[in-house]
Amino acid sequence: MIAEIWINGISLGTHPYGYTSFSYDLTSKLEAGKLNTLAVRVRNEGRNTRWYSGSGIYRHIWITATGQLHFDHWGTCITTPEVVGDHARVIVKTGIMNEFPGEINALLVTRILKNDGTEVVIKESEQKIPGKSGIEFNQDMNISSPSLWSVESPALYTVINEAYTVKGNERSKMFDRTEITFGIRSISVSAEKGFMLNGKPLLLKGGCMHHDNGPLGAAAYDRAEERRVELMKESGFNAIRCSHNPPSPSFLSL
Numbered sequence: 001m002i003a004e005i006w007i008n009g010i011s012l013g014t015h016p017y018g019y020t021s022f023s024y025d026l027t028s029k030l031e032a033g034k035l036n037t038l039a040v041r042v043r044n045e046g047r048n049t050r051w052y053s054g055s056g057i058y059r060h061i062w063i064t065a066t067g068q069l070h071f072d073h074w075g076t077c078i079t080t081p082e083v084v085g086d087h088a089r090v091i092v093k094t095g096i097m098n099e100f101p102g103e104i105n106a107l108l109v110t111r112i113l114k115n116d117g118t119e120v121v122i123k124e125s126e127q128k129i130p131g132k133s134g135i136e137f138n139q140d141m142n143i144s145s146p147s148l149w150s151v152e153s154p155a156l157y158t159v160i161n162e163a164y165t166v167k168g169n170e171r172s173k174m175f176d177r178t179e180i181t182f183g184i185r186s187i188s189v190s191a192e193k194g195f196m197l198n199g200k201p202l203l204l205k206g207g208c209m210h211h212d213n214g215p216l217g218a219a220a221y222d223r224a225e226e227r228r229v230e231l232m233k234e235s236g237f238n239a240i241r242c243s244h245n246p247p248s249p250s251f252l253s254l
Helices: 222-234 249-253
Strands: 002-007 010-015 038-043 069-084 087-098 104-113 119-129 133-144 157-167 176-182 187-190 194-197 206-209 239-242
Touching: 069 133, 069 157, 069 176, 087 104, 087 119, 087 157, 104 133, 119 133, 206 222, 222 249
Parallel strands: 206 239
Antiparallel strands: 002 010, 002 038, 069 087, 087 133, 104 119, 104 157, 157 176, 187 194
């Protein structure tokens, strides 16, 4: 619930809501060569919901180390705005941060792979980024004869992003790399045909699900989250309403 975070006794900030992810940059407050202490205090004053909200640290915590050129945290967005016949348009928007004091020429290499690892498209883009600043790359790509994501056949692709600096014709070592899975599909809604997935009507059979794991409590154990999805599918559901708050990132990935 109400969480306050410290590094070496210095408060990084307070996050008042227990269901949304948040992050802090520790860089300027770390002491090289010394023991650094990260402290978290949560305050659950009770009577905050009408379901079991849990108390304490009940979702994953990550410490992410990057180079001075890196992808922005939660800074990559993948959309499939056009899926027609044997053609799909994929747009990848990627935020890149330059922590160097001066301007650099950044190179973004983006590859899209099928689920079996086969590369279907690659694109390289260069942009200048001022020192201590960031920009967004916008890459527009096309895929021929895509395997569409559906409830019956949830085909997935993977976007691999790699960040480099470039001087003349020389490419630096790789500074950062990310992998993100996504599905290619079209969605539309009309009064006449209802919900349409890939141009076909789909009846949503949904159930409500709170964030806790029953007798296991509120902790988002990965296997427990996976089991809940398995049970819902076995029971005939194809949609879930996450009552009444954002679910854990592990639940969303499953």
